[in-house]
Amino acid sequence: MEIISVKHLTKQYETYHRGHDARSVFKSLFHREKSVITSVDDLSFQVPQGEIIGILGPNGAGKSTTIKMLTGVLYPTSGEINIMGFNPHKQKNQYVKQIGVVFGQKSQLIWDIPPLDSFHMNKEIYDIPAEDFRKRLERLKEMFEVADIITKPTRNLSLGERMKCEFIMAMLHSPPVVFLDEPTIGLDLIAKQRIREFIQEMNRQGTTFILTTHDLEDVERLANRVLIIHQGKKVYDNSLAGLRLHLGAKKVVRLSAAAPIGNIDYPGVEISEQISDYEAELLIDTGQCALGAFLHRISESVDITDISIKEIPIEKIIGSIYEEPVAAM
Amino acid sequence: MKRLLRIYRVCVMANLATAVSYRMNFLLNCLITLIGNVLFPLVTVIIYNSNASFAGWTFHEALLIQAVFILSTACASMLFNGIMWSTMSHVVEGSLEVLLIKPAPGLFLLLAQAFNIESIGLLTGGLVIFGYALGGVGGMSLVTWLLFLLLFAAGLLVMLGVVLIVAAISFKWVANSRLPEMFESVKAFGRYPGTIFPRMLVAISSFIFPVSMIAFFPASALIGRWKGYHLAAILPCLLFAGFGVWLYNRMLHSYKSAGG
Amino acid sequence: MFKTIKHRFQVMRAVAFVTFKEWSAYRSHSMVSIFVGPVYFLVQYYIWTSVYSGEPSINGMSLPQMLTYFCATLLVNYLTMDFADWNLQMLIRTGKFITFSLRPVNHMFFALSQKVGHRVLGLLFECIPCFLIFYLVFDINVLPANAFYAVLSIAMAFLMNFFINYSIGMTAFWMVQSSSIRNIFNLCAQVFSGAAIPLVFFPRPLQVASFFLPFQYTAFVPAMVYTGSYTLADITLTIPQVLLLQLLAVIVAGAVCRLLYAVSLKHFTGVGA
Numbered sequence: 001m002e003i004i005s006v007k008h009l010t011k012q013y014e015t016y017h018r019g020h021d022a023r024s025v026f027k028s029l030f031h032r033e034k035s036v037i038t039s040v041d042d043l044s045f046q047v048p049q050g051e052i053i054g055i056l057g058p059n060g061a062g063k064s065t066t067i068k069m070l071t072g073v074l075y076p077t078s079g080e081i082n083i084m085g086f087n088p089h090k091q092k093n094q095y096v097k098q099i100g101v102v103f104g105q106k107s108q109l110i111w112d113i114p115p116l117d118s119f120h121m122n123k124e125i126y127d128i129p130a131e132d133f134r135k136r137l138e139r140l141k142e143m144f145e146v147a148d149i150i151t152k153p154t155r156n157l158s159l160g161e162r163m164k165c166e167f168i169m170a171m172l173h174s175p176p177v178v179f180l181d182e183p184t185i186g187l188d189l190i191a192k193q194r195i196r197e198f199i200q201e202m203n204r205q206g207t208t209f210i211l212t213t214h215d216l217e218d219v220e221r222l223a224n225r226v227l228i229i230h231q232g233k234k235v236y237d238n239s240l241a242g243l244r245l246h247l248g249a250k251k252v253v254r255l256s257a258a259a260p261i262g263n264i265d266y267p268g269v270e271i272s273e274q275i276s277d278y279e280a281e282l283l284i285d286t287g288q289c290a291l292g293a294f295l296h297r298i299s300e301s302v303d304i305t306d307i308s309i310k311e312i313p314i315e316k317i318i319g320s321i322y323e324e325p326v327a328a329m
Numbered sequence: 330m331k332r333l334l335r336i337y338r339v340c341v342m343a344n345l346a347t348a349v350s351y352r353m354n355f356l357l358n359c360l361i362t363l364i365g366n367v368l369f370p371l372v373t374v375i376i377y378n379s380n381a382s383f384a385g386w387t388f389h390e391a392l393l394i395q396a397v398f399i400l401s402t403a404c405a406s407m408l409f410n411g412i413m414w415s416t417m418s419h420v421v422e423g424s425l426e427v428l429l430i431k432p433a434p435g436l437f438l439l440l441a442q443a444f445n446i447e448s449i450g451l452l453t454g455g456l457v458i459f460g461y462a463l464g465g466v467g468g469m470s471l472v473t474w475l476l477f478l479l480l481f482a483a484g485l486l487v488m489l490g491v492v493l494i495v496a497a498i499s500f501k502w503v504a505n506s507r508l509p510e511m512f513e514s515v516k517a518f519g520r521y522p523g524t525i526f527p528r529m530l531v532a533i534s535s536f537i538f539p540v541s542m543i544a545f546f547p548a549s550a551l552i553g554r555w556k557g558y559h560l561a562a563i564l565p566c567l568l569f570a571g572f573g574v575w576l577y578n579r580m581l582h583s584y585k586s587a588g589g
Numbered sequence: 590m591f592k593t594i595k596h597r598f599q600v601m602r603a604v605a606f607v608t609f610k611e612w613s614a615y616r617s618h619s620m621v622s623i624f625v626g627p628v629y630f631l632v633q634y635y636i637w638t639s640v641y642s643g644e645p646s647i648n649g650m651s652l653p654q655m656l657t658y659f660c661a662t663l664l665v666n667y668l669t670m671d672f673a674d675w676n677l678q679m680l681i682r683t684g685k686f687i688t689f690s691l692r693p694v695n696h697m698f699f700a701l702s703q704k705v706g707h708r709v710l711g712l713l714f715e716c717i718p719c720f721l722i723f724y725l726v727f728d729i730n731v732l733p734a735n736a737f738y739a740v741l742s743i744a745m746a747f748l749m750n751f752f753i754n755y756s757i758g759m760t761a762f763w764m765v766q767s768s769s770i771r772n773i774f775n776l777c778a779q780v781f782s783g784a785a786i787p788l789v790f791f792p793r794p795l796q797v798a799s800f801f802l803p804f805q806y807t808a809f810v811p812a813m814v815y816t817g818s819y820t821l822a823d824i825t826l827t828i829p830q831v832l833l834l835q836l837l838a839v840i841v842a843g844a845v846c847r848l849l850y851a852v853s854l855k856h857f858t859g860v861g862a
Contacts, residue, residue, distance in 0.1 A: 073429045075585050089585065097432040106424040112347040121343060124336045125433050153350055357769040364776055371780070375790045381640045381647050507621040514628040521632070525639035530631075 004047035009079035011040040041232035054223030062232040100170035104182035115165040126173040160191030256306040340441035359450030370395040389465025398544035399455035405488035411443025416496040468553035480547035486570035493573030500580040519543040601702040608706030619714035626719040661815035667715035677758030734817025742814040752842040762853040783809030796822035
């Protein structure tokens, strides 16, 4: 069942320019040039209930504008959004009671007082019945192990602790759909791991998550599906595994040898980086050259001291997609 | 309505909790706003000490007007000035979303969170000066007291209107921290006996930008020196505050369609 | 010697230009003064016109002199105000001050250069427009009694203000929470500078004290030089005498500021914050 349906979503806004030299600085005192920017351009996609979808894209790609429109904060210039039967910006008050939002960089907690007080404020704002509030808080407290944290002033908490509380804040009204905007930004590895485990746990219980992030690991660990946006347009929308397949079934092999590595000239193998005479990184198209066969041949011609085989890093894949968009699969 | 009251109460409690957790800071801020605002009548004191005066007004009468001005400022900063500051910082930091994703009217949430107990010091200082000035004037009766309260409330509406208009403009005129100064400067016309200004300015400060209602009209009413047009000026005060609410909501609306 | 001065001048010019560019993006901030200044003056105009009704002179000042005085304090303020204290404590609190110890120019000189750029903006968008409004629209006699003396006095007020504010900003080297001290100090500075009311209206002991406080040299002195006569605590000085007194005050303030800077830096690096 589709819980989110977006059709031909477009957002444009106006901006100003100014040059660098003294003359244009002076000129800009009186007059600024205007131009229209299309930050989201004819975007369509669907999300079934219970999915975790990752939205990826470089800075300024239109990710956060999209999230803002999905959360009802921004009006679209054109297009249609339907989430749980709501039109986000038209039925704002009913709609936002059904969603949770966590901004990695914008705190919803009140800085000078303990998170518990902020939670109580949300209880009133979201009109959560006292009994539900108590139960949910109890459960979330346990999940995050924050029982002793939430009574300390927010300003005294570490970023990781604060992020946990931001999550609790967003989950107290038990929303079926949760938007996460860079939820792990600035966190250390352990804190990131905890947050990811929590997202998975909530997902198992049926919550749908929409995640925007720079952190590809977030996507690799969490998302069943990725949506890549570049210059406001959708350039990819499918599974993560499919994204890898897009470049063909390739593997990265890193090779160290005791003697200088000579010419390696097999079909389906190319040297992607010659690090030194003794070390090289190869890109192997396993469709043309099976991994076993490659290992067999290479061990005959090169005196290997070390070898590692890896997947193509996702940065590379996405980088290549930005350069040449693929039709949505 | 009941839900809004509950939200408001929670926000007030949160502000009290903040004040308690930053006790020292709270006390110092109380003191500084008190000194800053109480210094203002100093000019009046100095003028009267130099054997000069505002034509037609005794020292205590002039002081009474300024005490009412301080009281109005104190109420405004306790109840709603925070709307201006939080709007500005939300716009600058691009964090207005945090407010807009909540299932309650944005302006109401801002109002609830604007409550600031720090102005209690200023309120106390204003009351002391008010009391002192009252000791030297006459003409009060139950009727003038009621009239005073009515006009004072209308003056607060003007203060609210100013806050909302400044906050609304800050959506478009981003990061202009001096914007409040413009409105602050116009308020000065309400701090002095209106009779020292020419008719043209009196008309403007009574009916167009009704700053006279902040202090001059209520104080004159209290000592029985009120005129009919003081009462008529209540209507422009209502319109002024209404305009502020309308403008603010419009900006909130256009923020959503413009984005950034 | 000549080379260092030339180099310093070049640094100042470069920093000032960058600051000017940086702040011209906020031109609307400065332009607020074109509204606020005249409105503030208008209020003063009617207050004093009313106060002077029937009195030719109060505390030795006539009404026209009083009005010129208020115009002058406003214009002087646009040319000499700064946020040196706020900037400095911000740099210290956020830890950015350290980056300046890595540069081959000391921060005090850097901040002064910034102020030059910032105030050029003040001249263009605050001082000149307000001057024209006072002169042409309000028809006030805002021409200085002696332009040369006025410029000299304003230049000294420019430095004086900087030394005072920079010294206050340095409290942040010694205290974590210095904002309340700075706020209270700024309030005192406002009253004792004469910006709110000429110092001749003060009780006599305070007038005498003003000679030994730094504040009158930032507003009261340049404004009185502007109007062309100076009397305080019944002491009447000729304008060159006042300028000499102001120069003395600036030298003392500069020396104190320099000394505080050296001591504070030593403390700062010693603490290793």
